[in-house]
Amino acid sequence: MPGFRNLFSSTFAVLALLGLVGCGAETESVEHRSGPASPEVHDAIARLTAGDADAAPGALDDLVKAGDYRMAAFLKSFREGQSIYRWKDRLVLVDGFEDGVAVLQDHILRTKLTADGKPVTAPKADLEEVSAPRRLRRSVLGAEDQLKMSYPLESVCLAAAKKCGNSRRAEFLPALEKLAEDSARSKKVHRVARTGVCQILISGNVPGLDDGAVLAAVKELGELQSESSLSSLKDLEKKEDTSSALAAACRSSIDEIEGYQGIVRNLKHVFNGLSMGSVFILMALGLSIIFGLMGVINMAHGELMMVGAYATFEVMTLFGHTGNNPANHYFIFAIPAAFLAAAIFGILIEFFVVRHLYGRPLDTLLATYACGLAMVQGVRLIYGDNNGVNAPEQLTGSFELFQDFELASARVFIIFFSGFAVLLIYLLMSRTRMGLLIRATTQNRATARSLGVNSRLVDSMTFAFGSGLAGLAGCALTLIGGISPDMGNNYIVDSFLVVVVGGVGELMGVIAAGLGIGVLNKVFEPFLGWFFPESTASVTWGKVLILVLVIAFIQWRPAGIFPPKGRLADV
Secondary structure, eight states, X not given: OHHHHHHHHHHHHHHHHHHXXXXXXXXXXOOOOOSOOOHHHHHHHHHHTTTOTTTHHHHHHHHHHHTOTTHHHHHHHHHHOSSEEEETTEEEEEEEEETTEEEEEETTTOOBOEETTEEOEEEGGGOEEOOOOXXXXXHHHHHHHHXXXXXXXXXXXXXXXXXXXXXXXXXXXXXXXXXXXXXTSOHHHHHHHHHHHHHHHTTTOSTTOOHHHHHHHHHHHHHHTOGGGHHXXXXXXXXXXXXXXXXXXHHHHHHHHHHHHHHHHHHHHHHHHHHHHHHHHHHHHHHHHHHHHHOOOOTTHHHHHHHHHHHHHHHHHHHTOOSSSOOTTHHHHHHHHHHHHHHHHHHHHHHHTGGGGTTOHHHHHHHHHHHHHHHHHHHHHHHOSOBOOOOOGGGSOEEEEETTEEEEHHHHHHHHHHHHHHHHHHHHHHHSHHHHHHHHHHHOHHHXXXXXXXXXXXXXXXXXXXXXXXXXXXXXXXTTSOBOTTGGGGTHHHHHHHHHXXXXXXXXXXXXXXXXXXXXXXXXXXXXXXXXXXHHHHHHHHHHHHHHHHHHHHHHOTTOSSOOOGGGSOO
């Protein structure tokens, strides 16, 4: 049919464009330092590895002052051992031995040493291991963390700054202050560095610090509103020698931070709920279309979502995408593959099962449930119980919208992904011939048949389309979690609730109900966690509470949020 040909071509075009948008995002560019290290660095390394315990602390301080972040990797190898060796009065790096022979690398640049164009090798007997003594390893680790704060990649710099600040060690104070004053760094880095500085200042580990400086640091922590500083403030507040004015300042800063972080947590719950609600929408739209047209309750709909997830897994495997060997473009092809795989399974279920059970809703329900069980066991035999999908690199990170409120790229993608799917369905139902046939058959099947509509073909194609939407939901879920044969069980009930609340066949109703139930799921879980500390219990009781609310709602509005109007409305 022309309508479906247009639909599938539009689907592929829109989803491919969406995949390009998601997978074509720029990654963080980093200008790495190259070339040989300075003479000061070489001198410090020589003193550090000479075996003189008295000279080692000064050598570490000189390495930190030099600010060559590449030395962090060297210090890590030096601390862990079995990587740094002395060979012919020079230090070399060894990744491993093969038949007692190692390929030698430069200990700083980490490039292979060559002679006459060939890699330099040496037997293990000619190599003398150089590693940090046990009593020095803590100091080496501290120097390593300080050097990481000068790393150009912001994620590495932030992790090191948080670690140094939370340690409350006075030796990290100069490095954190330097980082906080670095104009080339982002506001987030400055905030984290200042938080670390203030935590060290109020820790009592800095000798000769007056009460005024401590009070100023406490007030600054309140202004910074960082959750990581709460423990430091609470410890200071509980100290016996803390003055009443300082304790009051601590309490004020704690209240300010907790208030702000509470707002952030609630916003995170809402955002996570919106992303999960977007998945419910994709699932529920398929259910709504199938039930509205055919009166069939498809209990295998969750398994069709699982088919879409495993189709994504197969496409990823086909392209060889891994964390170490990225092939990010695979997701462009995984989206239509998930849709088509679920649609094909839907056609098979409709042709071999559903078609023969029209007018027998209970039999149809049981038969589709049996199909779902068979699909679960078949997938379990082939793939096992649990598999993971490596998302495209561009969808694995997050970005900070404002302080401490980070949006996961994958969840943002899912929300927009669902939005495109909804737009596509609207265009199908309202602007194509196939949509007209579906609406006509839904409203009055007998009249549609009398006008020449092939209702059997309409049923098959609609069932396939609804199943394909479930496959898209499965594809989206691979971005935020693992996949398993019974993963559909976690979403099928919620999807039915969305259909009931939104109204059968009502696009806007399904959207409103899907987002609402998704948000309520994520809001109720932490709320009930106060009464049920076990995570599974809070999740279970959250779903029970939603079910109670849905039952109460349908008592009030049996036809859903947007009931049908006009001659076709139920009376």
